[in-house]
Each structure stands twice: as structure tokens, then as C-alpha cells.
Amino acid sequence: MFSIKTKIIISYTVLFGIILFGFSFIVYQDIEQTLLERLDANLDKYCAAIKERINAVAGEQNGENAGDFNNDPGNISHSDFRNIPWMDLHDVRLAVYTIEGKPVVEDSLLSSYGKPNGNNLKKSEFLTRKIHGKNYRLFRSPVQIEEDTLYAVEVAASMEPINANLRSMTMLFLMIIPFALIITGVMAYVISVAAFKPMARMAKEASLISGNNLDRKLELPRSHDEIRKLGETLNEMIKRIEAAFKSQKQFIANASHEIKTPLTIIRAELEFALRNLQNKEVKESVRIALEETSSLATLTNSLLLMSSLDSLQFTLHLEKFRLDELLIDCVYAMKQSAAQKPVSINFNIDDAVEFLGDKEKLKRVFENLIDNAVKYSGTNSTVTIELISLAGNTIEIIIQDNGIGIDATEIDKIFERFYRTPEVRSTYSGSGLGLAIAKEIVDLHNGEIKVQSELGKGTKVTVILPA
Ligand SMILES: Nc1ncnc2c1ncn2[C@@H]1O[C@H](COP(=O)(O)OP(=O)(O)OP(=O)(O)O)[C@@H](O)[C@H]1O
Numbered sequence: 001m002f003s004i005k006t007k008i009i010i011s012y013t014v015l016f017g018i019i020l021f022g023f024s025f026i027v028y029q030d031i032e033q034t035l036l037e038r039l040d041a042n043l044d045k046y047c048a049a050i051k052e053r054i055n056a057v058a059g060e061q062n063g064e065n066a067g068d069f070n071n072d073p074g075n076i077s078h079s080d081f082r083n084i085p086w087m088d089l090h091d092v093r094l095a096v097y098t099i100e101g102k103p104v105v106e107d108s109l110l111s112s113y114g115k116p117n118g119n120n121l122k123k124s125e126f127l128t129r130k131i132h133g134k135n136y137r138l139f140r141s142p143v144q145i146e147e148d149t150l151y152a153v154e155v156a157a158s159m160e161p162i163n164a165n166l167r168s169m170t171m172l173f174l175m176i177i178p179f180a181l182i183i184t185g186v187m188a189y190v191i192s193v194a195a196f197k198p199m200a201r202m203a204k205e206a207s208l209i210s211g212n213n214l215d216r217k218l219e220l221p222r223s224h225d226e227i228r229k230l231g232e233t234l235n236e237m238i239k240r241i242e243a244a245f246k247s248q249k250q251f252i253a254n255a256s257h258e259i260k261t262p263l264t265i266i267r268a269e270l271e272f273a274l275r276n277l278q279n280k281e282v283k284e285s286v287r288i289a290l291e292e293t294s295s296l297a298t299l300t301n302s303l304l305l306m307s308s309l310d311s312l313q314f315t316l317h318l319e320k321f322r323l324d325e326l327l328i329d330c331v332y333a334m335k336q337s338a339a340q341k342p343v344s345i346n347f348n349i350d351d352a353v354e355f356l357g358d359k360e361k362l363k364r365v366f367e368n369l370i371d372n373a374v375k376y377s378g379t380n381s382t383v384t385i386e387l388i389s390l391a392g393n394t395i396e397i398i399i400q401d402n403g404i405g406i407d408a409t410e411i412d413k414i415f416e417r418f419y420r421t422p423e424v425r426s427t428y429s430g431s432g433l434g435l436a437i438a439k440e441i442v443d444l445h446n447g448e449i450k451v452q453s454e455l456g457k458g459t460k461v462t463v464i465l466p467a
């Protein structure tokens with residue numbers, strides 16, 4: 001569904017995002033813990049100062065007898081603690097209780113939250129409470145006066161500075177994380193594009209390699225990495241395919257060559273037998289055998305020609321000749337099969353047209369095109385051959401029939417080796433090599449073959465050659 005590039009970008013970004021979130025969470029927790037510990041330590045210090053003051057006030061008021069002071073708590077008031085510093089604490093609140101929970105010094109905020117009872121005043125404890133919508137850290141601790149514990153102090157400080165610190169840290173994370181993720185995504189994109197560039201280039205080069213140009217090799221990246229290794233492996237594979245292709249072509253060429261001579265002999269013998277046989281039925285069998293031998297000979301010739309076109313040593317034998325005369329020769333060769341159907345062949349040929357090319361090979365091209373036009377036409381139809389020498393510098397040879405035609409979806413395929421349209425496969429003889437060979441020969445002359453056709457209506461084949 002996704003390309004590897006996209007997968008890399010997504011997984012990099014997601015992974016980095018998870019790491020970043022995890023890291024931020026741990027940092028947040030750690031800082032929150034540290035700030036709370038500092039607040040607790042300050043509260044503890046402040047509480048200790050309060051306790052000291054209570055002890056001092058108790059000593060002043062009772063001399064050696066602290067017990068009397070203990071029984072008369074009304075003597076302690078807010079003013080006794082006014083000048084005790086707040087130790088970096090904010091919105092500090094203070095309440096003093098008897099150990100049973102009776103208030104001695106009250107604070108409006110703390111009492112609105114709820115007075116403690118005797119049980120939770122006997123030990124020191126820190127608490128976090130929300131009072132009037134604001135968070136406060138509370139510290140309760142019993143006060144020791146000489147051997148007795150008859151009072152407890154409750155101090156509280158606002159947690160707003162801590163929360164403000166945490167809020168600004170969260171804001172910072174929320175700004176940094178998306179920015180870091182965008183940078184990671186962009187970096188992952190740049191890195192993956194750079195990493196896949198040689199791969200994309202090799203894929204493009206590989207797509208241009210086919211059976212005809214197996215001698216081409218993939219260009220390897222300079223870096224000695226996995227992609228170069230892949231390229232080297234592909235090049236070795238292409239080399240092996242090329243060797244296999246060569247030996248297969250060689251085999252076809254050798255086999256065709258070996259078959260040619262016995263076929264010629266069989267043909268000659270069958271022709272001799274046909275001339276001298278009397279029995280009608282046997283004669284018909286020999287005629288069929290002769291026909292099949294002819295198509296086998298055509299196939300062998302096509303295979304031989306194909307392998308010679310494929311071989312690297314192939315060269316055109318160029319000579320100047322009259323194209324109009326060549327076409328007349330081709331039609332003459334086709335005369336017999338055209339007359340059998342019958343199909344009439346119309347000529348529409350300009351004056352003499354001279355051409356520099358491989359006469360024998362071009363003869364094969366036009367023979368096959370005219371053969372196709374006759375073969376795939378109905379009885380009593382007409383095949384028209386036109387030779388037009390255009391004022392510019394091209395020559396057009398048009399071979400038109402009104403035969404069975406070709407489906408639009410098939411037109412591109414008919415130039416493939418051995419391809420035959422479904423309409424002809426079982427009805428007409430042929431190997432499907434004629435047009436493939438024709439195209440290769442015309443290409444070698446820097447020309448072009450165009451096919452226009454409509455199923456059931458007919459076909460127009462145009463060969464365009466540079467003059
Ligand atoms: N004029 C035409 N009208 C209809 N179909 C055609 C015509 N010319 C070619 N074709 C289609 O294209 C296919 C390929 O043609 P090609 O000449 O390569 O092979 P073939 O005629 O079947 O065999 P051969 O190798 O003997 O020429 C044919 O089998 C046929 O289906």
C-alpha cells in the first residue's frame with residue numbers, strides 16, 4: 001500500500017515521536033518531583049521555625065513551668081509568628097491546634113477546608129489539597145514542648161509557582177515536539193530519497209533492458225554499499241540471461257539450418273510424387289503434405305532470419321534498387337495464392353522510385369504484408385497497394401485490404417513474436433513471426449510501420465521509409 005520510502009518516513013517519525021514523548025514524560029515527572037521535594041523541605045523548615053517560636057513563647061510566658069502555658073493556649077496569637085520569614089514559599093498559611101484538634105491560631109482558608117481531628121495531628125505528614133480552586137501543599141506536625149506533645153502545627157503554601165513552572169515546561173514541550181517531529185520527517189524524507197535514488201535509477205535502467213539489448217548493463221553507484229551489491233548481482237544475472245539467450249538463439253539457428261536441407265529434399269520428392277501419382281486420394285494426401293512442408297519451410301526461413309537479425313554481427317546489404325519493381329515482384333510471387341481465393345490486387349504506383357536499402361530483406365517485409373492482406377481477406381475482395389513518394393523525403397507504401405480486420409486492443413500485440421489474434425489462430429495458417437521480422441527490418445532502415453484496422457472491416461498497413 002505504502003512505498004518503502006513512505007514507510008521509512010512514517011516509522012522514523014512515529015518512533016522518534018514515542019521516544020520524545022517518553023523522554024518528556026520522564027523529565028516532567030522528575031522535575032515535578034524535585035520541585036515538590038524543595039517545597040516540602042521549605043515547608044518543613046518553616047514549620048520548624050514556627051515550632052521553635054512556640055517553644056520560645058512558651059518559655060517566656062511560663063518560665064520553668066511549661067505545663068501552665070500548655071493549659072492556656074489562648075496566649076499564642078498570629079502576631080507571635082509575623083516576622084518568621086516565608087523561605088521562598090508563596091501564600092503561606094498557618095494554623096495551630098491543640099493535639100486534640102481544638103484551634104489555637106486559626107487561618108480562614110485552612111478552616112474553610114476543614115479542621116483536622118486529634119488522630120491526624122499526632123504524626124507529621126504532607127498533603128496536597130485543592131482549596132477554593134487552588135492547589136496547596138499542607139504540612140502537619142506535632143509540637144514537642146519539653147517532654148509533652150500538646151500542640152500541632154499546620155502550615156500550607158500555594159503550589160502555584162510549581163504549577164506555573166510545570167505549565168511553562170509543558171508549553172515548551174508542546175512547541176518543541178511537533179517541531180522536532182517535522183524536522184525528523186523532513187530528514188527521513190531527504191535521507192530516504194538520497195538512499196533510494198540509485199535504486200530508482202537502476203530500476204529505470206533495468207526496465208529498458210529486454211531480450212534485444214541484454215548486452216546493456218546497469219550503471220553502479222560509486223559507494224560500496226548494499227545498493228551497489230544489488231546492482232552487481234543484477235548485472236551478473238543479466239549476464240547469465242544473456243548467455244542463456246545466446247545459446248538458445250544459437251540452438252534455433254542451428255536447428256533451423258539443419259532442418260532446411262531435409263525439408264528441401266522432402267518438398268522436391270513430394271512434388272515429384274504429386275506429378276506422377278494417378279490415384280486421386282493419394283494425390284490429395286501428398287498435396288496436403290506438400291502444403292504443410294511449405295509452411296514448415298517458411299517457418300524455418302523465418303526462424304533463421306530472426307536469429308540472423310538478433311545476432312550482433314547482423315548488417316544490412318545496402319544497394320540502390322527500384323522500389324516499384326520490388327513491389328511488382330512481391331505481387332507476382334503472391335499471384336497464385338491470390339488467384340486461389342480469389343482476391344484481386346490493385347496497384348497504384350507513382351513513377352519509378354529509387355531506394356537505397358537491403359533489397360532482399362525488404363522483399364521479405366512486403367511479401368509478408370501482401371500475404372497477410374490476401375490471407376486475411378474474404379473471397380472476391382480487393383487488396384490495394386500504393387506507393388507514394390512524398391515531396392518531402394519519405395516514401396510511403398500502403399497495403400490495404402477489406403478483410404477480417406484487427407481488434408483495437410490487439411494492434412500493439414501483433415508485432416510481438418509468435419503473436420496471432422484469436423480470430424486467425426484456428427482458421428488461418430501462419431507462425432506469427434512475419435510482422436515481428438518486418439518491423440525489425442523496417443526499423444533497421446530507420447523507417448516505421450503503422451497499422452490502422454477495424455474488426456470486420458479491413459486493415460491498412462503503412463510502411464514509411466526515409467528516402
Ligand atoms: N491484414 C491483416 N488483417 C487481419 N489481421 C492481420 C493482418 N495482418 C496481420 N494480422 C494479424 O496479425 C498477426 C501477426 O501477423 P504476422 O504476419 O506476424 O503472422 P502470421 O501472418 O500469422 O504468420 P506468418 O509468420 O506466416 O506471417 C496475424 O496472425 C493476424 O492475427
Ligand SMILES: [Mg+2]
Pocket residue numbers: 368371372430434435
Ligand atoms: Mg504474416
